[in-house]
Amino acid sequence: KLFDNDISRVVEADRAHVWHHLIQHAPWTGEAPKGDPRIIVEGRGMRVWDQKGKEHLDGVSGGVWTVNVGYGRERIANAVRDQLIKLPYFAGSAGSIPGAMFSERLIAKMPGLTRVYYTNSGSEANEKAFKMVRQIAHKRYGGKKHKILYRERDYHGTTIACLSAGGQDERNAEYGPYTPGFVRVPHCLEYRAQWDLEGEDYGIAAANAIEEVILREGPDTVGALCLEPVTAGGGVIVPPKGYWPRVQEICRKYDILLHIDEVVCGVGRTGTWFGYQHYGIEPDFVTMAKGVASGYAAIACCVTSERVFDMFRDDATDPMSYFRDISTFGGCTAGPAAALENLSIIEEEGLLDNTVAMGDYMLDQLRALQDKHAVIGEVRGKGLFLGAELVSDRTSKEPTPEKQVQAVVADCMAQGVIIGATNRSVPGFNNTLCYSPALIATKDDINQIISATDAALTRVFG
Numbered sequence: 051k052l053f054d055n056d057i058s059r060v061v062e063a064d065r066a067h068v069w070h071h072l073i074q075h076a077p078w079t080g081e082a083p084k085g086d087p088r089i090i091v092e093g094r095g096m097r098v099w100d101q102k103g104k105e106h107l108d109g110v111s112g113g114v115w116t117v118n119v120g121y122g123r124e125r126i127a128n129a130v131r132d133q134l135i136k137l138p139y140f141a142g143s144a145g146s147i148p149g150a151m152f153s154e155r156l157i158a159k160m161p162g163l164t165r166v167y168y169t170n171s172g173s174e175a176n177e178k179a180f181k182m183v184r185q186i187a188h189k190r191y192g193g194k195k196h197k198i199l200y201r202e203r204d205y206h207g208t209t210i211a212c213l214s215a216g217g218q219d220e221r222n223a224e225y226g227p228y229t230p231g232f233v234r235v236p237h238c239l240e241y242r243a244q245w246d247l248e249g250e251d252y253g254i255a256a257a258n259a260i261e262e263v264i265l266r267e268g269p270d271t272v273g274a275l276c277l278e279p280v281t282a283g284g285g286v287i288v289p290p291k292g293y294w295p296r297v298q299e300i301c302r303k304y305d306i307l308l309h310i311d312e313v314v315c316g317v318g319r320t321g322t323w324f325g326y327q328h329y330g331i332e333p334d335f336v337t338m339a340k341g342v343a344s345g346y347a348a349i350a351c352c353v354t355s356e357r358v359f360d361m362f363r364d365d366a367t368d369p370m371s372y373f374r375d376i377s378t379f380g381g382c383t384a385g386p387a388a389a390l391e392n393l394s395i396i397e398e399e400g401l402l403d404n405t406v407a408m409g410d411y412m413l414d415q416l417r418a419l420q421d422k423h424a425v426i427g428e429v430r431g432k433g434l435f436l437g438a439e440l441v442s443d444r445t446s447k448e449p450t451p452e453k454q455v456q457a458v459v460a461d462c463m464a465q466g467v468i469i470g471a472t473n474r475s476v477p478g479f480n481n482t483l484c485y486s487p488a489l490i491a492t493k494d495d496i497n498q499i500i501s502a503t504d505a506a507l508t509r510v511f512g
C-alpha cells in the first residue's frame with residue numbers, strides 16, 4: 051500500500067483546493083468533472099507511482115528536468131534531516147556551514163568564478179543577476195549601461211522581470227506591461243534558419259545578429275547578455291558550432307557581461323558540470339537551480355566572477371555601494387546540505403560519464419525513430435537532454451498541431467512512460483517532444499522510453 055490515508059480523500063482535497071502549475075483545470079473541476087487530478091505518491095530510482103498505484107518510468111526527471119540523481123536517495127534525506135536538527139535556518143548577513151562548504155565544492159568546478167549568492171528559485175537567481183547588472187550600471191556608468199539582452203526562444207523564469215527577458219511569446223502573452231530595458235536578439239536554431247548558411251557559418255551569423263542589436267541600441271547602453279547554453283523549454287536548441295566563440299568575442303569587444311542561465315543544464319544534465327563548459331566560454335554570471343539539489347530541497351545560486359563581486363566592495367565608505375538584496379529562503383540550510391550530497395552522488399557514481407554515454411545512445415535511438423516516422427523533422431540534444439521536433443511536412447516544416455503532440459505525450463503516459471513537450475504551438479515555430487531522464491538512466495530505461503514513443507507516434511500519426 052503506497053499511501054496510508056484514504057487516497058480518494060486526497061484526490062478530492064486536491065480537486066477542491068490545489069491550483070496546479072502549468073495546466074487548465076476545467077476537465078477535472080466544476081459541475082461535471084471528467085477524470086481526476088494526477089497525484090504522484092512515491093518515487094524510487096527512475097520510477098514514480100501515482101494515486102492508482104500505477105508505475106511510470108519518468109523520462110523528464112520530475113516533470114521539469116529536476117531530479118537529476120533519481121528518487122529515493124536516503125543519504126540526501128539523512129543529510130537534510132541532520133542539518134535541520136542542527137540548524138534549519140538563519141538569514142540576514144550570516145553564513146552557514148553547509149552554505150560555505152557547498153560554495154567551495156561548487157566553485158572548484160567552475161574555474162574563473164568565485165562567489166555564490168544563495169536564493170531559492172531559478173527565476174530569483176536570474177533576478178539577482180539582473181539586479182547586479184543594473185546596480186553596476188548605476189555605480190559605474192551613471193545608469194546608462196543598463197540594458198539586458200535576451201534571446202528569442204530562451205526562458206529565464208516566471209516573475210515579471212524574467213518574463214520581460216523571456217523569448218517565448220506564448221508564455222509572456224497577457225502578463226504585460228513588461229519591465230523596460232530588456233532587448234531581444236534572434237534565436238540560433240538552424241533548423242528554422244533565418245540566414246542562408248550552414249553549420250559554423252550559420253553559428254557565426256546568428257552571433258553576429260547579436261552584435262547588430264548591440265550597435266542598434268548603442269553599446270554604451272548594453273550591460274549584459276543573458277543566454278541559456280542549450281535552450282530548454284523553447285525547443286531543446288543546441289547552438290551551432292561557431293556561435294559561442296563569437297558571442298564571447300562580441301561581449302568582450304563591447305564590455306558586456308555574459309550571464310549564462312544554467313537553471314536546466316547546470317549540474318550534469320548535458321554531460322559536463324555546466325552546459326557552458328562544452329564551449330570553452332568564460333561567463334561573468336552563472337545561474338542554476340533545478341539540478342543543484344535534484345529537487346530534494348529548494349536551492350538556487352547566482353554565481354559570479356570576482357570582477358563582478360569586486361564592483362560591490364570598491365567603496366566601503368559609500369553606504370549604498372554593496373548589493374542591497376536579500377532572499378529570505380536563501381538562509382535555509384537544507385538546500386546546500388542536500389546539494390553537497392547531490393554532488394557527491396554524481397561524482398561517486400560517475401554520473402557525468404553515464405550522461406554522455408546514455409545521451410549518445412538515446413540520440414542514436416531517436417535518430418532511428420526519425421528514419422521510421424516522417425513526422426520527426428529534427429532530433430537534437432546534448433547529454434540526457436534531448437528533443438524531437440514534430441512537423442506535418444518535412445519540406446515546409448509546418449509544426450504539427452499541438453493537439454497531436456499532446457496526444458503523443460498522453461499515449462506514452464498511458465503506457466507508463468512520462469515524456470514532455472515544449473510549450474504551446476507557435477505558428478511557424480516548433481513543437482518538440484522533450485526527454486530528460488535522470489542521469490542514472492540505463493539502456494533498458496532508454497529503450498522503454500523509445501519504444502513507448504515509437505508506439506505512440508504510430509498510433510497518433512499512423
Ligand code: PLP
Binds near residue numbers: 171
Ligand atoms: N531558467 C530556465 C532556463 C528555466 O527552464 C526555468 C524554469 O523552467 C527558470 C529559469 C525558472 O526557474 P524557477 O521555475 O525555479 O523559477
